[in-house]
Amino acid sequence: MNKTAVIHQPDFLPYMGFFQRFLNSDLWIILDNVQFLNNSKSWHNRDKIKTENGEKWFTVAVQKCSQKTPINEVLLSDTGWREDNLNLIINNYRKAPFFNEIIPYINNLYAFQCEKMIDFNLKSIDTLMEIFNIKIERIMASNLHPEGNKNDLLIDLLKKVDAKIYLSGVGAKNYLIPELFEEAGIQVIWQDFKHPVYPQLHGEFIPYLSSIDMLFNCGIEKSREILRSC
Numbered sequence: 001m002n003k004t005a006v007i008h009q010p011d012f013l014p015y016m017g018f019f020q021r022f023l024n025s026d027l028w029i030i031l032d033n034v035q036f037l038n039n040s041k042s043w044h045n046r047d048k049i050k051t052e053n054g055e056k057w058f059t060v061a062v063q064k065c066s067q068k069t070p071i072n073e074v075l076l077s078d079t080g081w082r083e084d085n086l087n088l089i090i091n092n093y094r095k096a097p098f099f100n101e102i103i104p105y106i107n108n109l110y111a112f113q114c115e116k117m118i119d120f121n122l123k124s125i126d127t128l129m130e131i132f133n134i135k136i137e138r139i140m141a142s143n144l145h146p147e148g149n150k151n152d153l154l155i156d157l158l159k160k161v162d163a164k165i166y167l168s169g170v171g172a173k174n175y176l177i178p179e180l181f182e183e184a185g186i187q188v189i190w191q192d193f194k195h196p197v198y199p200q201l202h203g204e205f206i207p208y209l210s211s212i213d214m215l216f217n218c219g220i221e222k223s224r225e226i227l228r229s230c
Contacts (some may be wrong), residue, residue, distance in 0.1 A: 004189075005163035007031055007141070007154055009071060010121045011043045012060050013210045017169070017193040019128065020230050022136045025167050029157050032072040032118055033142040036065065044071060045117055047210040051092045052202045055209065058085050062117050072142060074117040082110045089212070096201055098219035102212065105131060128211050131220055132227055151177050155184045165189055196226050 006021045007029040022028060036044055046059040061081035062074050089106060093099050105127050112123045129135070139161065146156045154176075158166055165187045168176060178188040195207040198218050214223050 002164035002187075003027060003162060004165040004167055005029055005158055005161060006167050007157060008169070009034065009044060010118055010125060011047070012045050012121045013047050013124045013128065013212060014043070015047065015208050016211045016214060016227055016230070017191070017195070017208075019132055019134055019211065020193050020227060021167050021169070021191050022129075022134050023228060025136060027161060027163065028136050028138040029141050029144075029161065030122075030138055031141050033070045033140075033146070035067075036062075036069050036071045036074045036117075038062070038065075045074075045121070048208070049089065049092060050200060050202055050206050050209055050213055051088075054202075055206050056088070056092075058088050058210075060085075060117060060120060070142075072116070072118050072140075075115055076117055076120060086110050093201070093212075093216040096216035097199075098216055101219055102131075102215045106212065131215060132211075132224055150175060151180050155181060155186065158186050159184060167191060169193075193230055196230055198222075198226055 004025045005027045006025045008018070009031045011018065038045070045062055046057050048055045048057055050056075059081065061077035061079050063077050065074055086106070090103070109124055109127050112120065114120055114123070141157055144157055144160045146153050146160070148156050154166070164185065166181060167189050169191050173190070176188065181188045197205050198214055200206065200213065200217050214226065218226060
């Protein structure tokens with residue numbers, strides 16, 4: 001049997017497409033040793049929810065670090081970001097149909113104490129994996145001691161776990177060179193994720209929000225169905 005692997009950073013409370021790949025894979029290589037990006041293109045420590053004024057970012061606050069700090073070394077800030085996040089979520093989803101079903105999971109997440117961003121992010125992912133009933137083997141990229149950069153790094157990781165198929169998000173088309181993977185005996189498959197439309201609060205539908213938006217609006221059982229239908 002050819003092993004299918006996903007390689008991705010441990011982002012914070014990711015959108016549903018993040019988890020859709022896990023439903024079609026055997027292994028998640030957690031890309032924990034690459035550079036932490038704290039800029040407008042990064043999802044490492046933030047995501048979006050929907051408010052009555054449209055989409056809004058909510059962020060895991062981190063301590064200032066050097067530009068080349070890897071994800072697994074970023075430290076959390078001691079500021080009041082946990083309370084701010086919780087208040088933002090509660091204020092905008094308290095009228096959602098499944099608020100009472102989902103909010104205990106969110107409260108439990110924000111009560112989790114740790115020093116590093118990666119631990120909090122993985123807790124957020126584990127929380128959503130539990131809710132979505134998704135189980136997948138995983139391994140830290142740093143434990144594999146990968147070599148190279150960009151395409152070479154990914155290929156080295158895949159070879160070290162004996163994966164023959166790499167399921168990649170379409171965002172990687174900007175830099176991924178499939179021919180290099182084929183030369184290494186690895187097939188690249190692009191994720192075919194079609195974002196569903198589901199009932200939302202606050203007007204016209206907005207896609208690509210944190211998965212908690214769907215959960216608050218649709219509940220656990222229906223959200224599991226929607227995710228598996230994408």
